[in-house]
Amino acid sequence: MTLVLRGVAKDYGVTRVLDGIDLSMEPGEFVCVVGASGSGKSTLLSLVAGLTPASAGSISLGGAPVTGPGPERGLVFQSGALFPFLTVAENVAFGLRLLPISRADRERRVRWYLGEVGLSSLAGALPRQLSGGQRQRVAIARALACEPAVLLLDEPFGALDVQTKEDMQLFLREVWRDTGTTVLMVTHDVEEAVLLAQRVLVFACGPGRVAAEVPIDLPAYRALAVKRTSSFLGLRATVEDLVRSHMLTPEREKV
Numbered sequence: 001m002t003l004v005l006r007g008v009a010k011d012y013g014v015t016r017v018l019d020g021i022d023l024s025m026e027p028g029e030f031v032c033v034v035g036a037s038g039s040g041k042s043t044l045l046s047l048v049a050g051l052t053p054a055s056a057g058s059i060s061l062g063g064a065p066v067t068g069p070g071p072e073r074g075l076v077f078q079s080g081a082l083f084p085f086l087t088v089a090e091n092v093a094f095g096l097r098l099l100p101i102s103r104a105d106r107e108r109r110v111r112w113y114l115g116e117v118g119l120s121s122l123a124g125a126l127p128r129q130l131s132g133g134q135r136q137r138v139a140i141a142r143a144l145a146c147e148p149a150v151l152l153l154d155e156p157f158g159a160l161d162v163q164t165k166e167d168m169q170l171f172l173r174e175v176w177r178d179t180g181t182t183v184l185m186v187t188h189d190v191e192e193a194v195l196l197a198q199r200v201l202v203f204a205c206g207p208g209r210v211a212a213e214v215p216i217d218l219p220a221y222r223a224l225a226v227k228r229t230s231s232f233l234g235l236r237a238t239v240e241d242l243v244r245s246h247m248l249t250p251e252r253e254k255v
């Protein structure tokens with residue numbers, strides 16, 4: 001399903017925080033959004049998730065307008081936000097209760113996606129018994145279990161240590177290739193964006209908008225060693241420079 005945003009804007013009170021967002025994502029694409037704090041990156045995800053309505057413009061998925069949350073769009077936040085009193089398997093099964101599928105199919109999906117994120121042996125554990133990386137894996141499995149056309153990720157690895165973060169980045173690329181789901185991911189981390197995405201959108205502030213788009217023409221298979229190649233370092237520098245040059249609000253730029 002193609003995700004299309006046309007002229008999307010968002011106002012909070014009298015403040016326009018996003019303006020003129022045009023974006024089209026083909027099925028199976030991986031796009032990362034980077035940019036200054038407050039440039040509206042999370043707001044963009046909330047709009048696509050249907051958690052809040054756009055003030056102008058249109059958002060559609062597979063030709064159908066987005067008017068609220070739906071199982072075809074899975075959302076994962078930085079904190080994972082698991083239900084603390086449900087086991088890992090129950091957390092993964094949670095969203096499936098809303099889908100018109102049989103109990104056997106539900107159980108099959110929970111088993112499959114727990115296997116996919118490497119947590120089958122922890123199916124009966126509670127979230128507090130898991131590490132931060134394991135909790136994020138459960139959150140991703142929970143979103144994937146609904147087999148969404150689009151996976152929306154908001155800084156999913158922002159709270160993890162460097163080593164765990166790298167493991168999760170490689171894991172996410174694998175899951176993306178296995179499932180063919182479309183991924184729209186917000187991150188502060190330019191290196192992460194260049195490692196994961198097929199193209200990177202750079203947001204600017206005041207109001208939030210797409211200031212630049214950088215295609216990431218690295219090989220489809222990316223091991224961590226790709227980070228040491230000259231093409232990776234060049235792309236990272238390009239995106240970093242763009243982020244920096246669009247950090248200032250127009251008012252500050254005049255000073």
Ligand SMILES: Nc1ncnc2c1ncn2[C@@H]1O[C@H](COP(=O)(O)OP(=O)(O)OP(=O)(O)O)[C@@H](O)[C@H]1O
Binds near residue numbers: 012208
């Ligand atoms: N519910 C809300 N009510 C009022 N203003 C809001 C609300 N949510 C976000 N904003 C404002 O909208 C702007 C964009 O916020 P948003 O969280 O989308 O930015 P961001 O780029 O994701 O920032 P960060 O990188 O710091 O997470 C900010 O100025 C923020 O204060």
